[in-house]
Amino acid sequence: MPAVLEVAGLSKRYKATPALTDANLVIEAGEIFALLGPNGAGKTTLIGCVCGLVKKTSGTVKVFGVDLDVDPVTPRRDVGLVPQEINFDPFFTVRESLEIQLGYYGRKADPARVDELLAALKLSDKADSQTRALSGGMKRRLLIAKALVHRPRLVFLDEPTAGVDIELRRDLWAYVRKLREQGTTVVLTTHYLEEAEELADRVGIIDKGKLLLVEEKTALMKRLGERRLEVKLRDPVATIPDGASTGTLSDDRRTYVFIERAGTPSCADVLGALYAAHLPVAEVSMAPSKLEDVLIRVLRGNGGVS
Numbered sequence: 001m002p003a004v005l006e007v008a009g010l011s012k013r014y015k016a017t018p019a020l021t022d023a024n025l026v027i028e029a030g031e032i033f034a035l036l037g038p039n040g041a042g043k044t045t046l047i048g049c050v051c052g053l054v055k056k057t058s059g060t061v062k063v064f065g066v067d068l069d070v071d072p073v074t075p076r077r078d079v080g081l082v083p084q085e086i087n088f089d090p091f092f093t094v095r096e097s098l099e100i101q102l103g104y105y106g107r108k109a110d111p112a113r114v115d116e117l118l119a120a121l122k123l124s125d126k127a128d129s130q131t132r133a134l135s136g137g138m139k140r141r142l143l144i145a146k147a148l149v150h151r152p153r154l155v156f157l158d159e160p161t162a163g164v165d166i167e168l169r170r171d172l173w174a175y176v177r178k179l180r181e182q183g184t185t186v187v188l189t190t191h192y193l194e195e196a197e198e199l200a201d202r203v204g205i206i207d208k209g210k211l212l213l214v215e216e217k218t219a220l221m222k223r224l225g226e227r228r229l230e231v232k233l234r235d236p237v238a239t240i241p242d243g244a245s246t247g248t249l250s251d252d253r254r255t256y257v258f259i260e261r262a263g264t265p266s267c268a269d270v271l272g273a274l275y276a277a278h279l280p281v282a283e284v285s286m287a288p289s290k291l292e293d294v295l296i297r298v299l300r301g302n303g304g305v306s
């Protein structure tokens, strides 16, 4: 089976600005892929090249195995996009905008599907309101409903939860997981790294138009994640045991701190060594690594290119 999306040597220049440079990326069916990077990194440009909103400068894009230079229309019928910017005709009702969207993708009218999405995105009681009367959060939800109404096999969510309250964000996360269970492939960009941490199977990190790294999330976190172990001691200790020598003791010799990198030795190994040496452990705390820390390290150039 061909990859859902295959981007090779993809570049986009806006006059003097290289927005995207030689991007290579393969996305497989059924995964949630998070594209991360600072503002202006090229995320929306990459998505735009796939969805037809941006004209690439060079490179190839294949969707479901079809080169978009050969057939730009057919494969895109099975793609959905939640754009970063809110853009719909304010004078249609919520229901009408979903019906129009179905038509736009060449699908037959499907009231049951429209109702299902209205319910899933908690818009049923707004079905007959004009879209201009919606709150910001409701507009976001309508954008998501519009992107999904034609049952796309590949969905791009470009900052889908920007400005959305935390409760709705969690609802959307649950919905994205449901989409994946149904076999939909999801590509997500987000400012909220906990969102990517929560949802993504793989992540790509992009900066200044260059895709720096593409890796499975858990492998990346293991490789670049750091965990901080802090041990408070009841009494000052003279020395730390060999097995914990990679950590440091505070000046008052009552706090021991160890940073786990790449898993060896692990926090558990070090803690085991402290206990085995009968150190007077009073309190143990551990802060897990966050995707945010990993992203910062990669952007600073400490990530290694894979």
Ligand SMILES: Nc1ncnc2c1ncn2[C@@H]1O[C@H](COP(=O)(O)OP(=O)(O)O)[C@@H](O)[C@H]1O
Pocket: 014, 017, 018, 019, 037, 038, 039, 040, 041, 042, 043, 044, 045, 046
């Ligand atoms: N229509 C455009 N005209 C000129 N420059 C653009 C345009 N769209 C994006 N850019 C530039 O391309 C770069 C990448 O932008 P973008 O893909 O929107 O980044 P991101 O989505 O990661 O924030 C930025 O430097 C941005 O200013």
Ligand SMILES: [Mg+2]
Pocket: 043, 044, 045, 084, 158
């Ligand atoms: Mg963007």
